[in-house]
Amino acid sequence: MIQINCTIVNITVAPVxxxxxGHDYIAELESDTRAIFKVQDIDHQVIGxxxxxxxxxxxxxxxxxxxxxYEGPVLELKPFIQELHISRDQFLLxxxxxxxxxxxxxxxxxxxxLDGQDISPLxxxxxxxxxxxxxxxxxxxxxxxxxxxxxxARYLEHIHxxxxxLKSKGFYWTPIVFADAQIIIPDKGSQTIFLGKISExxxxxxxxxxxxxxxxxxxxxxPSIFNKPVGNLWSRGSNLSDSEPYRPGxxxxxxxxxxxxxxxxFGNDDAWYVKEGMDAENHMLDYPMPCIIGEPIxxxxxxxxxxxxxxxxxxxxxxxxxxxxxxxxxxxxxxxxRCDMWDPITENCAKVFFNAINQ
Numbered sequence: 001m002i003q004i005n006c007t008i009v010n011i012t013v014a015p016v017x018x019x020x021x022g023h024d025y026i027a028e029l030e031s032d033t034r035a036i037f038k039v040q041d042i043d044h045q046v047i048g049x050x051x052x053x054x055x056x057x058x059x060x061x062x063x064x065x066x067x068x069x070y071e072g073p074v075l076e077l078k079p080f081i082q083e084l085h086i087s088r089d090q091f092l093l094x095x096x097x098x099x100x101x102x103x104x105x106x107x108x109x110x111x112x113x114l115d116g117q118d119i120s121p122l123x124x125x126x127x128x129x130x131x132x133x134x135x136x137x138x139x140x141x142x143x144x145x146x147x148x149x150x151x152x153a154r155y156l157e158h159i160h161x162x163x164x165x166l167k168s169k170g171f172y173w174t175p176i177v178f179a180d181a182q183i184i185i186p187d188k189g190s191q192t193i194f195l196g197k198i199s200e201x202x203x204x205x206x207x208x209x210x211x212x213x214x215x216x217x218x219x220x221x222x223p224s225i226f227n228k229p230v231g232n233l234w235s236r237g238s239n240l241s242d243s244e245p246y247r248p249g250x251x252x253x254x255x256x257x258x259x260x261x262x263x264x265x266f267g268n269d270d271a272w273y274v275k276e277g278m279d280a281e282n283h284m285l286d287y288p289m290p291c292i293i294g295e296p297i298x299x300x301x302x303x304x305x306x307x308x309x310x311x312x313x314x315x316x317x318x319x320x321x322x323x324x325x326x327x328x329x330x331x332x333x334x335x336x337x338r339c340d341m342w343d344p345i346t347e348n349c350a351k352v353f354f355n356a357i358n359q
Contacts, residue, residue, distance in 0.1 A: 002044060003069040004037040009076035011035070011052045019048035019063070035075065041067055052077050080132060080170035083206040086233065086251055089275050089288040091327055101292045101328030102357045103133030103174065104350065105336040110136040110175065111146045112339050113165070114158050122339060123169045129347055130354025133172035135294075135330050137214065138198065141180035143337055148184075148194070159201040167207050174330075175202070178213035178237075182220025195226055203231025211254060211294075213237035216246060238294050242267070244274050247286045254294035255326060260306045264297050265317050271326040293322045293329035299349040300334040308334055315349040319356030328357055 006027070008015065017025040017037050023046070027035035044065050050058040050073070057075045064070050084099060085092045091099040104126050113119050126134070140146040148155045159175075166173045177198055178191065185191050195212070202208045209232060213221035216237045223236050223246040238254040239245045242263075245253050255274050257267025271293060273279060277286035296318050300308040309315070315331075322329035331353050333346050342350060 002039040002041060002064055002067055004039060004063075004072040005030075005069065006035045006037065006050070006072040007033055007074045008035045008052075009033070009074065010079075011057070011075060011077045013053065015050055015052040015057065015075055017048050017050050017061070019043055019046045021046050037072070039063055050075050081167050081172060081207045084172075084209070084233065086290060089290055089327070091252075091290050099327075100323045100357055101133060101172075101290075101330075102131060102354050103135055103172065103292075103329075104129075104131040104331040105135045105295065105333065106339045107135070107137045107140065107143060107337055108146065108339045109134060110138060110158075110162055111140075111144075113162050114151060114154065119165075119339075120169075122341060123166075123171070125341055125347065126350075127170055129342070129350040130358065131331060131350070132170060133174060133209075133330070134166055135174045135176065135211075137179045138175050138177050139179055139181070139184050141183040156197060156201050159198070160205075163202075163205050163208055167205075172207045172209060174209050174211055174235075176211045176214045176237075178216075178221040179219050181213070186220060188222065188225055191221070192226060195229065199229035199231070203229070205232070209233045209235070209252070211235040211237055212250075215240050215256065217243075235292075241295075242270070249277075249286055249289050252290040252292065252327075255291055256295045257293060257297075259297040264306075264309075265314065266321070267296070268293055268318065268321040268325045268329075271322075272324075275326055290327040293318070293326050295332055296322075296329060298332035298334055298336070299346050299353075301343045301345040310345050310349070312349045312352040315353040316356045319353035320359060323357055323359075329353075 014027045025037050027037050030036050043063050046063050049056045058073045082093050093099050202210050217240050228250045233251040235252050235254050236246050236250045238256055241256045242258045253274050255271040271291050275291035277288045278284050298308045303310050331350050335342050
C-alpha cells in the first residue's frame with residue numbers, strides 16, 4: 001500500500017486523486033486539515049490530479065514507486081473569484097499568475113434580478129459552460145425599457161446583493177454604466193451625478209470591474225467629461241466596431257472587433273495595438289493596459305451573416321486568439337441580449353469558446 005498524506009486548506013469534503021489510468025482514490029479525512037490517500041501498489045508511478053469540489057487543486061502528481069507512507073502536496077481550494085491586480089498589460093491573481101478574462105454578455109440580467117426573477121438557472125448554465133464573468137447594462141432603451149428612474153431607491157440598493165450573488169456563484173461582474181444615455185439621461189451634468197452615485201455602490205467590491213459606457217459614440221456618452229471613479233478597476237468604455245476606445249484609458253480597455261467575413265476570423269488582431277497603446281506605425285498613443293474582447297460576433301442556433309454564427313470552429317478561433325492578442329473575451333449570444341437560456345448549439349459554441357481561452 002502507498003499512503004499519501006496531504007495537508008488540505010479550504011477543503012471541507014473528501015478530495016479525490018484521479019489517476020491517468022482511470023483509477024480514482026477518495027481520501028480519508030483525518031482532520032479538518034489532513035487528508036489520507038491509500039493507493040494500491042499497482043498504481044505506482046502513475047500520474048494523476050488531486051481534485052476537490054470539481055476543481056483541480058494539484059496537477060501532475062506522480063505516485064511514489066514503493067510502498068510506504070509519503071508526505072504529499074498541500075491541497076488548497078482557491079476561490080473562483082480572487083482579487084485581480086494589473087501589471088502593465090496583464091490581469092494578475094494574488095499569487096502573481098496571469099489571469100485571462102472569460103465572461104459572457106447577459107445585458108439585462110441586473111434588470112431581471114431587480115424585477116425579482118430567479119436568475120440561478122441561467123447562472124448555472126453559464127458557469128457550467130465555462131464563463132466566469134457576467135456583463136450587464138445598467139440602463140437601456142432599445143433592447144427593452146430599463147430606466148434607473150423607474151425603480152427609485154431600489155435601483156442602487158440592489159447593486160450590493162446582486163454583486164454578492166454573482167460572486168457566490170463564481171462570477172466577476174462588468175456593469176456597463178451608460179447605454180442609450182442620449183434618451184435616458186441626456187444631460188451631461190446629470191450623467192456625472194449618476195456616475196458618482198453608482199460608482200459609490202461599486203467601490204470596494206474587487207470582483208466588480210465596471211465599464212463607463214457601451215460604444216460611446218452612439219450611446220450619448222462623452223468619456224472626456226468624467227473623472228475615473230475610485231475603488232474598482234475601471235474601463236473608460238468601448239467604441240464602435242473596429243474603432244479604438246477613448247484615450248487615455250483608465251485601468252483596462254475594451255475592443256469590439258468586426259463581424260464581417262473574412263475580418264471576423266482575425267478581428268482580434270487589432271486588440272494587440274489597443275492593449276499596447278500604439279498604432280500600426282508603433283507610435284505610442286497611450287499606456288499599455290489589459291484589453292478584453294468585449295463584444296465579438298454573437299452565437300446562435302442559426303447563421304446570420306455579419307451578426308450571428310452557429311459555427312463552433314469560429315467560436316474556437318475567437319476565444320483562442322483573444323488570449324494571444326488581448327487578455328480574454330466575452331462570449332456574445334443572441335440569447336444574451338435578453339437573458340434567455342442558451343439553445344444547445346449556442347451552449348456548445350460557448351463551451352468551445354471558453355475551452356480555447358483555457359488552453
